[in-house]
Structure formats: structure tokens, C-alpha cells
Amino acid sequence: MRRIVWVAIAFWVVTVIATGGLAGRLGGAEKNDATTWLPKSAESTKVSELTGKFIGTDVYPAIVVYDRGDAVSSEAARARAEADAIRFGTLPQVRGPVASPVVSDDGKAIQVVVPISVGDKGVTGALPTVKSIREIVSDTGMSVHVTGPAGYGADSADAFSAVNSTLLYVTIAIVIVILLVTYRSPVLWLLPLLCVGVALTVAQGLIYLLAAHAGLTVNSDTEFLLTVLVFGAGTDYAILLTARYREELRRTENRYTAMITAIRRAGPAIAASAVTVALSLLCLVVADLNSTKSLGPVMATGVLVSFAVLTTLYPALLVMCGRWIFWPVAPRFGNPEHGNGRQGRSLERLISSHPRRVWQVTAAILAFLALGLFGLHASGLRAQDTFRTRPDAVVGEQLLLEHFPGGSGDPAQIIGPASEADRLRELAAGVPGVVTVSMPVQVDGLVYLEATTADTTGSDAAFATVKHLRSAVHAVPGAMVGGSSAVALDTQASARHDRNLVVPLVLSVVLVVMAILLRALVAPALVLATVVLSLAAALGVSAVVFDRILGFAGADPSFPLWAFVFLVSLGIDYSIFLMARIREETANHDTAAATVIAMRTTSGTITAAGVVLAGTFAALLTLPLVFAAEIGFAVAFGVLLDTFVVRTVLMPALAIDLGDRLWWPQRPKGDIRNSLIHNMIQPSIMVESE
Structure with missing residues (x-):
């Protein structure tokens, strides 16, 4: 075992060294041009390819808007705009001559359209030229703004620059705080954080290779989602494995034996979780939208790498450190395991005594929350509505709309x-x-x-x-x-097609994986039904929050599908862990007793894991982009709903109410006649059935 520990550590050290340089190049492989996200068959894609014969496929207009106001005469304003247009034409990325300034009908504004060549970087590649234009017009004496596709692309690139700094630091801070509270150790949190960092680096390196050599489309959205997913999923795996390892250390004196037992007992559930998430995400490869299609392999790579690191490197580091890593509350051999607190025991008694009433009331509340879905407007956002702030492009467009036709320059x-x-x-x-x-x-x-x-x-x-x-x-x-509006319209159509195709496919994959893990048909169907109900409730609440509290104008067409995939694949994790433990305990107890035992042994661990995952996705709320905030809130709220309602109340109540019927067509074999816990709780469980 000691030799395996050092082999695992050496392997990941070599792997990180090999992929570390590639990970830093992932940003350069991004394609943020909306036309690259659409399928080749889309009409706007065909037009985009053919426009290369006339204006170039990599040319995007920046619209410079001058607000003359009352401080500058019309002649002076026009003269300055003409002089600026000449200077714009000398910038390296400007393609062809810059057209003469156009004065609005009311004479209060002037616009200059600057064609910018962005090469293969997509519209966000306009950032350097837009910055230069803004520097040129900074001393005009007028209010001047740069908008249009190039202006928005530049401001988007500027906003996404926070992904590798603010988002990463906020995510790390959230994980550290939650791990400190969970482990109550000043040193243990370092190990999972180190392993998650290794997983993120290796995943980014592998994804860069796929983007550079296998045609995988990667954009800014997938990069920031990869960061939070790896941190969330990786930390979850660490928490679940640590909890079982701590449990075994109280039963076994040898820490290597304890780790082997922990991996054998917790490994199948963790593996099932990782496989469920990865397969669910890979279902996205059948989508029409390249931005959605690419999300599957990118996120699946992140999940599988996280699983590999956290089930090999992390256990190796834990056993190498010994029991002291848990200081000051290190588990001692022979010490009893602490159960749920007073509130946990009260909840157990309530669910055991009235399971049917509990699950019916809980399901009704979730169904009521799901009614908010009727207010979810996912038909797309105007460019000015994609930001939570007011960047220069938004201010410029609003000025443009006041004095020129809405489609001017685009x-x-x-x-x-x-x-x-x-x-x-x-x-x-x-x-x-x-x-x-x-x-x-x-x-x-x-x-x-x-x-x-x-x-x-x-x-x-x-x-x-x-x-x-x-x-x-x-x-x-x-x-x-x-054109831009045609691209957005075609994106809507492809998003609808993708939802209709991917949703049933994901549900089928999850059902099959659950059936294999639990070796039953009723339990997987029940788990899936509860997760879908929880998803509907989460999206219903999210729709109300987006509209009534945050004041968003709507949602991206891809939002419902992305939220569905994340919430179904990630939200089902906690039900997997709970149901796997229930099945394990049914070897010696009936289903009702096994459910109570599983609740007691997994409650704190799953709660901590859920809070970590929700916290990492909530970190997306720090980005100034509506799409990031919507995904972050919806997934964070949905995970918390699964953690504190579905896993804690709904699933246990359903399991106790159904009893051994949960495992149809064949109950797990075991002798429950001499079970002490069975004899203790059976009378209270029978109250509801009587």
C-alpha cells in the first residue's frame, strides 16, 4: 500500500508538469464569435461564410457615437469626427477605409462606423483596437462612446478577464471557509484544495489539446463554468471520501486498512456520481449549437479528471500524513461516531412517524415553487441586456437609439x-x-x-x-x-431543438446508471422524479428572482438546457450517496431502519458537500454578466434545494413509506430479524401505515 501511495503522488506530479504549460494556453484557443456556435446548416452561418467575399468573415463594426450636446457647434463637431475617422483608419486592425461621419437628423449626434478585423479570435479580439479608438476620442470635449458588435465584443472580453482572477479567488475563498467549518481543522483543508488545483490544471491542459487538435469549440462561458465545476465536484468527492475514511479510522487501527475500506465502501457511490455527471454532460454532443455541443466534452473532462485525482492522489496524501492531519479533532480508534444533533433526531422521528404525510406536503411545496416556470423568458437577450453593469458599449447604444435607427451600424x-x-x-x-x-x-x-x-x-x-x-x-x-439579429434568431431555433433532443436523453442516461448502481427499478425512477421536481422548483424560483428582484430582461436561449443538465447531473449526486448507503444498510436491516441509519451517517457529509457545490456556483454572481449570474444562482439554489429538502426530507420519507417495495424487483438480501435498530424504530414507523 505504501508503494502505491508514492506511485500515485509521483504520477500526478509528472502529469501536472506535463500539462501545466498547456493549461495557460487555453484562453488563446477560445472562439467567442457567435457565428461559430451555430451549425453549418443555419442560414446566418452560410451568410457569414459568404460575406468573406465582400467584407471579410472576421470584420466587425465598431460604432463611434458623438453626443454633441450644446457645448460644441455642429461644424466643429463634424470636423473633429472627420479628423478622428482619418486616425481610426491608421489603426492596425482597421480593415479598409473608414466611411465619412453621419450626422443624425436632429443634428445632435454623429456616428462613425469603423470596420475592425479580428482574425481568428472572434469578436472579442476587437479589444485592442477599441481601446485605441477610445483613447483617440478621450479629449474631444464631447461625450463619445464606442458601441456596435466590436464595442460589445471588447467590453465582453474585458468582463471575462475577471474569470482567471476574481472568480478563481472568490471560489477558492468560499471553498476554504466551508472546509474549515466542515473539518474543524486548520490544516486538513489544504489537501483537497491542492488536489482540486491539480485537477483543474490537468483538465485545462487536456481541453486545450482537444481544442487545438481535435476541433473542440471552447469559449469564455465554458472556461468559467469549468473552473466552478471542478472546484465544486472535486471538493465534494474529497468531503465524501474523508467522511468515510474518518468513520473507518474509528473502527480500524491501521490507517492504510481504513483507507482501503473507505474506498471500497464509498468508491462505488462516488464513481456512480462521476459517471452520471460525465455521461449526462456528454449527451450535449448531439446538440446543434457548437457552444452547447462543446460544453459536454469540456465539463465531462473536468469531472472525470477531478474524480481521478480525488480518488488516487487525495487518498495517498491523506494516508501519508496520518491521523494528525485531522488535528485538533483527530478520530481515535474505538471512539464512537457522533450522530445527528437534537434537530436531526427530531426530523428523523417526524419522517419515520408520518412518512406519507411528509413527502406529500414536501412535493406539494416544490410543485408550487415550480409554477414560477411560466414566467421564465428564455428567448434571448439584447446585447445591452447581457451586462449587469453599464459598460461603454451599452451607454453608446442607448445614445445611438436616441438619434439614429435601431439597426444603425449593424x-x-x-x-x-x-x-x-x-x-x-x-x-x-x-x-x-x-x-x-x-x-x-x-x-x-x-x-x-x-x-x-x-x-x-x-x-x-x-x-x-x-x-x-x-x-x-x-x-x-x-x-x-x-447579420447579428439573424444569428440570434437562428440561435433560438437551435436552442429549442437542443432542449427537445437532449432533455429526454439525459433523463434516460441517469435512469440507467441509477438502475445499475441500485440494482432496482422503482428506486431509480423515484430518485429521478424527485430530482426533476426539484429542478422545476429551482427554475421556478429563479425565474421570479431574475424578473422581480434582479430585474433581468430575460435569459439566454441556452439557459434552460444548461441549467437542466447541471442540476439533474449534479443534484442527483446526493440522492445517489443517500440511496447507496440505504442499500448498503439493507443487508442487515429493513428499508425503513436502513433509511434512518443512512440519514444519520450521511447527513453532515452530504450537507457540507452540497454547501460547497452551491458556494462555488454562487461565485459566478461576482461576474458582471447576466448569463453567468443566472447559471450561478439557478444551480446554487437548486443544489441547496436538493441538499436540504430532497435528500433530507423527500427521499427518506418516500423510502420509508414504500419500504421494501423500493427495491423491486428484488430486495437486497440480508437478515434483519436480530437488528437492534430495527426493533427500536419499527413501532414508530408503523404508525403511518396503521
Whole structure:
């Protein structure tokens, strides 16, 4: 055993050294261009590929908006804007000449559209040029802002820069505090934190290799979600293994023997948890959206690496350190295990005495909370609604809307046969919501036009205009409509397709894994039903919080699916641990007695694990992005709901009420006739059935 300990430590030291350099390069492999997230079959994707013939597929406009106000004359304002436009054209990433400034009809604002080439970095690659533009206009004497796709891309990149600093530090701080409270040791928390750091580094290195050489699409969203998932899942595995190891140290004098027993007893449940999460996440590979499709392999890699590190390196470090690592409350051989406190025993008596009434009331409360789902608006967010703060791009867009048509600088793009150029222009100009249509540009038998819309990019009105525009130009065979609003519209359609496909697939995978683990059919179906009910309640409460308290304008189309996958795969963990322990105890007790024993032995551990996981996802609330805050709140609240309601109340009540029927078609074998605990609690359990 001692030799295995040193082999495990040496293996992970070598692995970290090999992948450490690759992990730091993951950010450079990100693709944050929305068009790269859509499938190749999407109309807006096809248009994006063809626009390379005219303006380049990597070109995004930055819209510089001058608010003249009353301090500067119109002649001076226009002269300054013209001078700035010339300077903009000299910047390295600016593609082609910068058009002359356009004065609003009311004469109070001026806009200059600057085409920026971002290369293969996506729209967030516009950050350096946007910074340079903002420096140029900083001394104009007017209020000047940079917005448009490039402006928003730059501000998004700036916001995501907090992922590798603020988010990481907040997550580490949350984990440290919870581990200190859980372990009541000033040193033990160092081991799980060290192992989680190893897991994150190795996972990031492997994911970089997949992104660089296997075509995996990685973006900023998946990177920050990977961080919190590895910290949450890895720490959970550490807490669960430590609890069983501590339990065995009281029964066994030799710490190596205690660890072997702990791994043999707790390992199957931890493995089932990791496999359930990984397989559930891998179901996302069937999705249409590349951003969703890539989330599966990225997160599954993080979970499996965390499982490998926390079940090999972490046990090795624990046994190497010895019992002193638990100081000042080190477990001693022969000392009894502490059970639940007074409140825990009271809850046990309540559930044991009235299981049916308890689970019916609990289920009704969760169903009531789920009613909030009807208020969840996941049809997408306008660019200005994606931030929780007011960056320069948001201020600029609001100024732009006051003086120019909503689609200024970010028009709908129309491509069709060059022979139909005049007809396409006529059809587009006749669509309600279209303000102007540019003169056709023809290349290689194709024609390119831009239609400026009256409404803000990404708004419902802009979506309606795109639909009408497509309906009109599709009269010309081969004609297509793209642009930012079209991309958002196609993203909505793909998100709906993905939800309808992935949700039943994930539920099926979870049911199969649970059936294999528990070797039963009723118990897995029951667990799955409770988790789905908990998910609905969590999303219902989240919808109310987003709308009434946080004031968000809505949710990203991918939010329901991502929340579903995280909550089902992660939330079911605690039910797995509880049910696995119940099944283990049924070897010597009936199901009702086994349930009480499992509640007593797993209560503190699972509670700590749930709080850690919820805390790591809650760290996403520190980011200034609506999508991150929504995922963070929904998953954190859902995990707490699973921890304190489903695992603590609902599942035990259902298990006691059903009794041995829970294990249909075959009850676990064992002799319960001489069980002391069975004889003690059986009278109270029978009250409800009588």
C-alpha cells in the first residue's frame, strides 16, 4: 500500500508538469464569435461564410457615437469626427477605409462606423483596437462612446478577464471557509484544495489539446463554468471520501486498512456520481449549437479528471500524513461516531412517524415553487441586456437609439444571385421595419446588400423584421439573410431543438446508471422524479428572482438546457450517496431502519458537500454578466434545494413509506430479524401505515 501511495503522488506530479504549460494556453484557443456556435446548416452561418467575399468573415463594426450636446457647434463637431475617422483608419486592425461621419437628423449626434478585423479570435479580439479608438476620442470635449458588435465584443472580453482572477479567488475563498467549518481543522483543508488545483490544471491542459487538435469549440462561458465545476465536484468527492475514511479510522487501527475500506465502501457511490455527471454532460454532443455541443466534452473532462485525482492522489496524501492531519479533532480508534444533533433526531422521528404525510406536503411545496416556470423568458437577450453593469458599449447604444435607427451600424446582410440584385433591393426595401438598403456589391456571381432596420439588434421587433425579410427575399432562389439579429434568431431555433433532443436523453442516461448502481427499478425512477421536481422548483424560483428582484430582461436561449443538465447531473449526486448507503444498510436491516441509519451517517457529509457545490456556483454572481449570474444562482439554489429538502426530507420519507417495495424487483438480501435498530424504530414507523 505504501508503494502505491508514492506511485500515485509521483504520477500526478509528472502529469501536472506535463500539462501545466498547456493549461495557460487555453484562453488563446477560445472562439467567442457567435457565428461559430451555430451549425453549418443555419442560414446566418452560410451568410457569414459568404460575406468573406465582400467584407471579410472576421470584420466587425465598431460604432463611434458623438453626443454633441450644446457645448460644441455642429461644424466643429463634424470636423473633429472627420479628423478622428482619418486616425481610426491608421489603426492596425482597421480593415479598409473608414466611411465619412453621419450626422443624425436632429443634428445632435454623429456616428462613425469603423470596420475592425479580428482574425481568428472572434469578436472579442476587437479589444485592442477599441481601446485605441477610445483613447483617440478621450479629449474631444464631447461625450463619445464606442458601441456596435466590436464595442460589445471588447467590453465582453474585458468582463471575462475577471474569470482567471476574481472568480478563481472568490471560489477558492468560499471553498476554504466551508472546509474549515466542515473539518474543524486548520490544516486538513489544504489537501483537497491542492488536489482540486491539480485537477483543474490537468483538465485545462487536456481541453486545450482537444481544442487545438481535435476541433473542440471552447469559449469564455465554458472556461468559467469549468473552473466552478471542478472546484465544486472535486471538493465534494474529497468531503465524501474523508467522511468515510474518518468513520473507518474509528473502527480500524491501521490507517492504510481504513483507507482501503473507505474506498471500497464509498468508491462505488462516488464513481456512480462521476459517471452520471460525465455521461449526462456528454449527451450535449448531439446538440446543434457548437457552444452547447462543446460544453459536454469540456465539463465531462473536468469531472472525470477531478474524480481521478480525488480518488488516487487525495487518498495517498491523506494516508501519508496520518491521523494528525485531522488535528485538533483527530478520530481515535474505538471512539464512537457522533450522530445527528437534537434537530436531526427530531426530523428523523417526524419522517419515520408520518412518512406519507411528509413527502406529500414536501412535493406539494416544490410543485408550487415550480409554477414560477411560466414566467421564465428564455428567448434571448439584447446585447445591452447581457451586462449587469453599464459598460461603454451599452451607454453608446442607448445614445445611438436616441438619434439614429435601431439597426444603425449593424445591418441585416442579404446575399443572393447577382442577376437578381435590383429585385432583391426592391424586395428588402418593401419590408416593414427596414429603413434603408445599401447599393448592391457584386462579386463572383453573388450580390451583397445591407438593410438597416428600425429596431435594436436582438430585440423582438428586430427578429420580426428578419423573419419578414427572409420571407420576402426567399422569393429569389438562393437568397439568404444574415447579420447579428439573424444569428440570434437562428440561435433560438437551435436552442429549442437542443432542449427537445437532449432533455429526454439525459433523463434516460441517469435512469440507467441509477438502475445499475441500485440494482432496482422503482428506486431509480423515484430518485429521478424527485430530482426533476426539484429542478422545476429551482427554475421556478429563479425565474421570479431574475424578473422581480434582479430585474433581468430575460435569459439566454441556452439557459434552460444548461441549467437542466447541471442540476439533474449534479443534484442527483446526493440522492445517489443517500440511496447507496440505504442499500448498503439493507443487508442487515429493513428499508425503513436502513433509511434512518443512512440519514444519520450521511447527513453532515452530504450537507457540507452540497454547501460547497452551491458556494462555488454562487461565485459566478461576482461576474458582471447576466448569463453567468443566472447559471450561478439557478444551480446554487437548486443544489441547496436538493441538499436540504430532497435528500433530507423527500427521499427518506418516500423510502420509508414504500419500504421494501423500493427495491423491486428484488430486495437486497440480508437478515434483519436480530437488528437492534430495527426493533427500536419499527413501532414508530408503523404508525403511518396503521
